[in-house]
Amino acid sequence: MPQSIDHIVIAVTDLDQAVRDYETLGFTVLPGGEHPRGSRNALVVLADGAYLEIIAFSRPVPGFRWWKVLDEAGSGLVDYALLPDETLDADLARTRAAGIEIDGPIDGERLQPDGTRIAWRSARPPEPDIPFICEDVTPRALRVPEGKVRKHANGVTGVAGVTVAVRDLAASVARYRALTGLEPVARGAVPGLGFGLAQFRLGRQVLSLTEARSDACESLTRHLGRRGQGAFAISFFGPADRCLDRALAHGARLEIVREL
Template identity: 30%
Template sequence: MDKPRSVDHLVLPTADLEAARTRLALLGFTVAPEARHPFGTANACVFFADGTYLEPLSVAQRELCEHAAIDGNVFVMRDQAYRFRRGEEGFSALVMGTDKAEEDRRQFLKAGISAGLNLEFSRPFETPDGARSMAGFELAFAADLRAPDVFFFTCERKNAPDVDRSVLETHENGVTGIRQVVLSEQNPSDFQYLLQQVVGQREVNAHSFGVDLAAANADVVALNSAGLKGFFGVAGGTHARGLRLRGIVFATADLDAMEQRLKDREIAYAFIAGRLVVAEAAGQGAFFAFEQGS
């Protein structure tokens, strides 16, 4: 572990991309046009100025997905497994950035957490003004059989499109990026080694509520039920053993304006520990927490 990896993006399965777009827009996010993967899934991403993004993900062509799964496409296989176990709405994967996906695969194999063969693919990218380009990716997967409802991968971006994304990275709610990714588990320290390998971080802050790891650009936090309740007002501990991805903490430039937006649109929220917390909903597969910050 030379240095911690950065959080790249978060995968949020949804039954309907348009429903996700409506929900995210209501919360003040700018949502990119729909883009389709060559293996049957589609997304409509939310990009942030800090280089991270959300990936609401739907099944666009079921037959293509099924063929991809038969062919060993780990991304599709894990998405199908998540939807079968957890339903069509949720938060399935934490993705870390990398510039060496093949080396990551070897590292995950050595650590005993590899989830399968790397995946390479390209897909079209389009901005709101119609500019199009091709984006290429290579993914290296990690998982733990004790936690069937979450998976991890590193993402190497290849042929990165030379496109101005500033319009997509500007949001009415003032959000500039991701501060924390929140997981839950009854005894988070049981998964400390897995998280260390995924984040690329040796140092762990262990406490009575769970464990915190500092990625290069955000914190990855695994909390027990007391931690979820105390920090976010979220019920925990009702699911079986195993990590689950539960929530996302965003930095917003104007927390007061964000609160007024929630009131104006009659979106239920709670103010806890200096954050506005919005419970998960259709098209929003995780709880969202907003805190002051640039």
């Protein structure tokens, strides 16, 4: 079963400006490359091996959900991926056996600026309340560079968690159980804040599922209405006294938390 976050996707309308802004936020940003579908990306690779994919599209891709959300709702978080625990094929078989509909394996590739081809395979659920699964075909170090590029001026070292907006908490909890083979470590309503919460722990990382239960949770309700289910916010490990200016994050909710 998938057991760690591979990457988190932020779709933007202006990739060059997003690169400059994320550098201003204190991240080391690397050029990624171009995909056959007409998108290009940049990467923020963290010391724990997870990374941010900042992606933009040079032309419409009507059948692709990331482009559709970007086109309709603007820049922001659109998805996230987990690494398979064993192989994509094994995890795909177990996920389907558990009753989860998921498409794949799907071949993916991009060309780096120097012409190097990077390839991977993925499995993607039609409904993005749960993440997709991604497995490398070419060496992982090509897709996820190592070394000093993983150090960031803002002190961020890794992904602490992803908060996911869902419409039906009970249904999504069941789907996460099936996908990860794990039980939630916490579950219930958050008094006074108007939302329900369930959390799954993947090693150091926490996946938090949130369901709006009253008008008090305006930001979550607005997100679900505009962007649909899926990634809502990201927490990073790092110096908790540092703030990440949301005005520079191109619609993504980002925060730094101290590792306990």
